[in-house]
Amino acid sequence: MRLTDTIKRAGRSLRNAKARTLLTSLAIGVGAFTITLSLAAGQGGRAYTDEIVTANTSVNELLVTKKQPEANSGPKKYEDTGVSAMAGSMSNPGAADIAYLTQDDIKAMEKLNNVTSVSPNYSPSVRYITREGQDRYVVESVSTFSPSVTLKYAAGSVDGNLANDEIILTEEYAKVLGFSNPSDAIGKTVEIRADKLSAPVSAPENKLFPFKVKAVSSKSGFAFRAQGSLLVSNDAARELYEYINKDTRAYGNFLLASVQVNDEKNATSVKDELSTKGFEAQTAEDVLGAINTFINVLQGILIGFGALAVLTSIFGIINTQYISVLERTQQIGLMKALGMRRRDVGRLFKFEAAWIGFLGGAIGSGMAVIAGLIANPLINSALKLEDVTLLQFNPIAVASVIIGLMIIAIAAGILPARKAAKLDPIEALRTE
Amino acid sequence: MIEVKNVTKTYGKKQNAFIALDNVSFTIPDGASVAILGKSGSGKSTLMHAMSGLDRPEKGEVVIDGEDILKLKTKQVDKFRASKIGFIFQSFFVQANETVSDNVSLPLEIADIPRGERKKKIQAALEGVDLSEKIGSKAKNLSGGQKQRLAVARAIVNSPQIIFADEPTGNLDSVTGDKVEKMLFGYNKKNGVTLIIVTHDPELAAKCDIQINIKDGKVESIRDTKPATKQHTRKVVS
Ligand SMILES: Nc1ncnc2c1ncn2[C@@H]1O[C@H](COP(=O)(O)OP(=O)(O)O)[C@@H](O)[C@H]1O
Numbered sequence: 001m002r003l004t005d006t007i008k009r010a011g012r013s014l015r016n017a018k019a020r021t022l023l024t025s026l027a028i029g030v031g032a033f034t035i036t037l038s039l040a041a042g043q044g045g046r047a048y049t050d051e052i053v054t055a056n057t058s059v060n061e062l063l064v065t066k067k068q069p070e071a072n073s074g075p076k077k078y079e080d081t082g083v084s085a086m087a088g089s090m091s092n093p094g095a096a097d098i099a100y101l102t103q104d105d106i107k108a109m110e111k112l113n114n115v116t117s118v119s120p121n122y123s124p125s126v127r128y129i130t131r132e133g134q135d136r137y138v139v140e141s142v143s144t145f146s147p148s149v150t151l152k153y154a155a156g157s158v159d160g161n162l163a164n165d166e167i168i169l170t171e172e173y174a175k176v177l178g179f180s181n182p183s184d185a186i187g188k189t190v191e192i193r194a195d196k197l198s199a200p201v202s203a204p205e206n207k208l209f210p211f212k213v214k215a216v217s218s219k220s221g222f223a224f225r226a227q228g229s230l231l232v233s234n235d236a237a238r239e240l241y242e243y244i245n246k247d248t249r250a251y252g253n254f255l256l257a258s259v260q261v262n263d264e265k266n267a268t269s270v271k272d273e274l275s276t277k278g279f280e281a282q283t284a285e286d287v288l289g290a291i292n293t294f295i296n297v298l299q300g301i302l303i304g305f306g307a308l309a310v311l312t313s314i315f316g317i318i319n320t321q322y323i324s325v326l327e328r329t330q331q332i333g334l335m336k337a338l339g340m341r342r343r344d345v346g347r348l349f350k351f352e353a354a355w356i357g358f359l360g361g362a363i364g365s366g367m368a369v370i371a372g373l374i375a376n377p378l379i380n381s382a383l384k385l386e387d388v389t390l391l392q393f394n395p396i397a398v399a400s401v402i403i404g405l406m407i408i409a410i411a412a413g414i415l416p417a418r419k420a421a422k423l424d425p426i427e428a429l430r431t432e
Numbered sequence: 433m434i435e436v437k438n439v440t441k442t443y444g445k446k447q448n449a450f451i452a453l454d455n456v457s458f459t460i461p462d463g464a465s466v467a468i469l470g471k472s473g474s475g476k477s478t479l480m481h482a483m484s485g486l487d488r489p490e491k492g493e494v495v496i497d498g499e500d501i502l503k504l505k506t507k508q509v510d511k512f513r514a515s516k517i518g519f520i521f522q523s524f525f526v527q528a529n530e531t532v533s534d535n536v537s538l539p540l541e542i543a544d545i546p547r548g549e550r551k552k553k554i555q556a557a558l559e560g561v562d563l564s565e566k567i568g569s570k571a572k573n574l575s576g577g578q579k580q581r582l583a584v585a586r587a588i589v590n591s592p593q594i595i596f597a598d599e600p601t602g603n604l605d606s607v608t609g610d611k612v613e614k615m616l617f618g619y620n621k622k623n624g625v626t627l628i629i630v631t632h633d634p635e636l637a638a639k640c641d642i643q644i645n646i647k648d649g650k651v652e653s654i655r656d657t658k659p660a661t662k663q664h665t666r667k668v669v670s
């Protein structure tokens with residue numbers, strides 16, 4: 001018997017038992033629905049983190065810290081490292097036991113092969129920002145602008161690097177500093193006050209640093225690293241840092257430095273080399289990998305639920321197909337009497353199972369796609385994500401789900417198919 | 433030509449053993465109409481199953497066209513049935529949910545007849561049993577007589593060499609039964625197909641060229657009512 005004829009006959013038999021076929025397929029459909037949605041969420045999630053990471057890091061950039069002392073190693077003997085508790089205020093006031101990068105470390109890193117530049121993360125703690133005729137506002141953080149980090153601009157834009165007298169404000173600061181809309185701020189001057197920490201309390205020293213507003217950034221679904229920070233050039237950040245910290249004991253110690261390598265390909269080798277020299281380095285890929293591992297675990301759990309649904313549906317298929325064989329004993333007997341081969345009888349029932357798997361897979365995946373198309377805009381507005389598709393349906397993934405379920409269904413149909421193939425036509429056609 | 437030689441079929445084992453066919457031998461020439469006549473339980477169906485390769489008796493030979501079909505492998509027996517045999521059963525065994533056309537198509541599909549050739553064959557077979565206008569109807573919407581005619585169409589569609597009919601009119605009233613009988617004999621005469629009818633009805637058996645009487649699994653008597661065939665039979669046997 002030809003394959004196409006067998007497949008057609010299998011389809012016809014199923015149509016003759018529509019309700020049963022549909023119910024059996026629906027059980028698989030539940031699994032297909034869950035699995036398809038999980039795959040879509042995983043794909044969307046990974047694409048989302050990928051965008052976040054590329055928006056916040058560059059593939060040529062390594063984030064380097066000093067290798068931290070082992071945790072839980074018990075109380076440590078005090079050693080005068082020359083780093084005062086003040087250093088902690090730079091980024092992590094709670095943890096006293098943090099190892100910092102020193103100027104020597106920075107120099108050592110600069111000497112490594114394939115490293116083009118090393119810039120310590122200055123993040124100077126300035127007092128406030130203001131502008132003529134406006135109130136003063138506390139500055140949470142001043143960071144270094146990096147051209148490799150994608151920003152969303154409410155007004156203005158930066159082409160290449162920021163000049164040393166330029167600043168990027170956030171929308172919120174632009175507003176409180178009295179600009180009626182972000183584009184009003186472009187080209188205007190704002191002032192940042194910095195206090196010299198080493199100056200004696202009796203004779204405080206401070207200075208106003210003027211900056212021209214180059215651009216105003218707006219909140220974005222991706223950029224979190226620079227979010228809320230006022231951004232200045234690396235040199236300007238160093239100038240502020242030096243003015244504030246010079247002659248303190250924390251001076252010249254940094255929690256974090258970013259190391260630029262000449263080529264993405266060399267990022268890992270530089271990372272390894274840094275590691276042997278007592279540093280810890282993270283590439284953009286590491287960051288992405290860590291987040292993706294998390295997403296993959298979540299996705300795995302969801303797929304597990306889907307697999308459970310599929311597992312239960314396997315018993316449904318076996319049961320349905322056994323009933324079908326019993327009901328159609330005479331039909332099978334007739335086909336065998338007319339010379340249909342065992343193999344073809346078995347195939348007929350396996351194809352029926354495959355049809356059930358296909359139907360279930362198509363219904364479940366189809367529903368998942370529809371549900372996803374409806375849910376995507378809702379998720380976006382609920383989580384305030386813009387231009388992000390969190391459920392991404394990949395045609396290959398959907399097709400694989402359907403094909404996979406067909407294969408599972410065929411496997412479930414093997415035992416009933418064997419029973420059908422083994423049927424003795426004389427017994428099957430006995431009427432008395 | 434069909435030669436049945438010393439066929440013995442036993443059901444069950446040891447003290448429960450029941451001899452359904454006991455050393456049965458006879459010869460049927462090509463194109464004959466043959467009645468296997470006997471009371472219920474005499475072993476007629478068992479004999480038919482053995483002759484058509486559905487069953488394998490433990491002893492004897494069934495030689496068709498010089499080949500002992502009892503010695504063939506399952507696959508070859510299947511092929512033999514698909515290409516050379518047509519079956520008609522007392523309870524029709526038409527597929528109620530399928531169309532008339534799909535019912536008739538089944539033997540062609542099993543015999544791997546290319547799709548292009550099927551339509552013509554199906555139409556010809558349905559014309560032969562006067563069911564052409566029902567080609568698209570579901571089999572369940574047919575009357576009993578129409579169902580058996582459909583079964584006849586299914587039996588003849590692949591131009592078999594031998595047609596086995598097990599009590600073909602047993603479930604039909606005499607008028608519709610007569611119609612089916614006429615079709616079978618007509619086809620037998622016109623196409624030279626060997627027709628083997630299993631029946632307990634002496635009236636139907638009388639219409640056949642050869643009557644083989646079976647009693648308790650043994651051949652009681654063979655009557656050849658057609659001298660021409662008789663001569664032919666003798667010639668081959670001797
Ligand atoms: N599978 C079987 N097991 C045991 N006995 C059987 C079996 N099939 C048929 N028989 C017996 O063999 C005898 C002949 O049966 P069968 O050929 O069907 O008779 P007929 O067709 O002449 O009515 C009967 O007595 C029947 O009970």
Ligand SMILES: [Mg+2]
Pocket residue numbers: 476477478
């Ligand atoms: Mg019988």
